Amino acid sequence: MKRVLLIAPVFFGYYKDMILEAEELGYHVDYLCDAPSNSNTSKALGRINKKLISGSAKRYYKEKALPLVEKEQYDKVLLVAGMTCAFTSDMFCEMRRLQRQAEFILYQWDSEVNLPYCKSIHPYFDRIYTFEKADSEQNKIYRFMPTFYTRIYEKIGKKERPVPRYDCFYVGTAHPKKYLEINRMAEDLKPELPRQFIYHYIPSVLKYVYHKVTAKEYRHARYRDFQKVKLSGADIVKGMEVSTCILDAPQGGQTGLTLRCFECMGAKRKLITTNADIVNYDFYRKSNILVYPGTEEERKAFFENPYEDLPEELYRKYSMNSWMKRLLSGEES
Incomplete structure (x- = not known):
C-alpha cells in the first residue's frame, strides 16, 4: 500500500476529511499538524511573526515530525499550507534528504501575499498548487486549483x-x-x-x-x-x-x-x-x-x-x- 505523509492545519477538522479521501484512494496516511500547538495564543503569535514560536516549532519537529520521517518511507509528502504552518525551509530540506524517493506536493491555502514564508520552501517541492488564481497567473511555478466541499x-x-x-x-x-x-x-x-x-x-x-x-x-x-x-x-x-x-x-x-x-x-x-x-x-x-x-x-x-x-x-x-x-x-x- 502506498503511503502519504499529510501535514495540514487542524482548521475545522478538514484534515480528517483529507485523510478519509486519501485512504479511499488506496493510501495509508500518517498525519502531522502543521504547528506545534493548536492554542489560540500560539496561532495568534505565529500569524503575527513566526519567530515568536520558533522554539516550540523546533521542539515539535524534533520530537514529533523527525522520528516519523526517519522511520517511515513515503510515496508522497503533502503539505496543505495556511497561515499557521510553522515548518521551516531547513526542516523541509532535512525531510527531503530523508525521503528521497517521495514526491513532495505543496497546496497553498492562501495567497502569496498572506503566506510570504512559502517562497522559502518552494525549492523542496516537486509540485506546487494554489487556490489563488492571481498568483498562478503571475508565477508559473503554481498550478491553479480551487478548494472543495466535503x-x-x-x-x-x-x-x-x-x-x-x-x-x-x-x-x-x-x-x-x-x-x-x-x-x-x-x-x-x-x-x-x-x-x-x-x-x-x-x-x-x-x-x-x-x-x-x-x-x-x-x-x-x-x-x-x-x-x-x-x-x-x-x-x-x-x-x-x-x-x-x-x-x-x-x-x-x-x-x-x-x-x-x-x-x-x-x-x-x-x-x-x-x-x-x-x-x-x-x-x-x-x-x-x-x-x-x-x-x-x-x-x-x-x-x-x-x-x-x-x-x-x-x-x-x-x-x-x-x-x-x-x-x-x-x-x-
Missing part, C-alpha cells in the same frame, strides 16, 4: 430542504476586511433578509488588540462585538442546513474563492459574496450567486428565482474526493 455538505444538498430558520447565515474568523464587509452586507440586506445569524469569531484578546492597533477596519469595533467561542464544524453545518443563503467575503490579500463558496454549492444553498471573480467560474449562476451589491437585474434574478441545480459533473469536480485525487495523481482537472 461529504457532509453533499449530504445536505441531497436532503429535502427544511423550513428555513435564517434568511442569511455567516460564521467566520473576524479578519479585518472580512469583518467590515460582512457587517455592511448584513445591514444593507436586512429588508430582503431580516432573519440573520452573524457570528464573528475572535480567537484571542491578543488578536483583537493587534487588529485594533493595525487595522482601520477595527476603528469602531468593540471587543464585546465578537464571539469568543469557536463554533464547531458540525454547528456550522447545522446552521447552513436551516438557512436560505450564506454570506461570504474574502479576507484581505485574497482574490481566490473561500471554502464557503464551494460548501454552498455542495449544500445547494444560495450565496452572496463580495468576490467579483466568482462570475468567471464554471458553476456561477445568477439565480444561485449574487456578487454584492449587484445590479437591480442581478438582485431580481437572485431573490426571485429558486436555486438552480448544476450539472452533476460540476458537483463531482469540486468535491474533496476530486481535489485529493488531482493532488496525489498530478492530473489536471
Whole structure:
C-alpha cells in the first residue's frame, strides 16, 4: 500500500476529511499538524511573526515530525499550507534528504501575499498548487486549483430542504476586511433578509488588540462585538442546513474563492459574496450567486428565482474526493 505523509492545519477538522479521501484512494496516511500547538495564543503569535514560536516549532519537529520521517518511507509528502504552518525551509530540506524517493506536493491555502514564508520552501517541492488564481497567473511555478466541499455538505444538498430558520447565515474568523464587509452586507440586506445569524469569531484578546492597533477596519469595533467561542464544524453545518443563503467575503490579500463558496454549492444553498471573480467560474449562476451589491437585474434574478441545480459533473469536480485525487495523481482537472 502506498503511503502519504499529510501535514495540514487542524482548521475545522478538514484534515480528517483529507485523510478519509486519501485512504479511499488506496493510501495509508500518517498525519502531522502543521504547528506545534493548536492554542489560540500560539496561532495568534505565529500569524503575527513566526519567530515568536520558533522554539516550540523546533521542539515539535524534533520530537514529533523527525522520528516519523526517519522511520517511515513515503510515496508522497503533502503539505496543505495556511497561515499557521510553522515548518521551516531547513526542516523541509532535512525531510527531503530523508525521503528521497517521495514526491513532495505543496497546496497553498492562501495567497502569496498572506503566506510570504512559502517562497522559502518552494525549492523542496516537486509540485506546487494554489487556490489563488492571481498568483498562478503571475508565477508559473503554481498550478491553479480551487478548494472543495466535503461529504457532509453533499449530504445536505441531497436532503429535502427544511423550513428555513435564517434568511442569511455567516460564521467566520473576524479578519479585518472580512469583518467590515460582512457587517455592511448584513445591514444593507436586512429588508430582503431580516432573519440573520452573524457570528464573528475572535480567537484571542491578543488578536483583537493587534487588529485594533493595525487595522482601520477595527476603528469602531468593540471587543464585546465578537464571539469568543469557536463554533464547531458540525454547528456550522447545522446552521447552513436551516438557512436560505450564506454570506461570504474574502479576507484581505485574497482574490481566490473561500471554502464557503464551494460548501454552498455542495449544500445547494444560495450565496452572496463580495468576490467579483466568482462570475468567471464554471458553476456561477445568477439565480444561485449574487456578487454584492449587484445590479437591480442581478438582485431580481437572485431573490426571485429558486436555486438552480448544476450539472452533476460540476458537483463531482469540486468535491474533496476530486481535489485529493488531482493532488496525489498530478492530473489536471
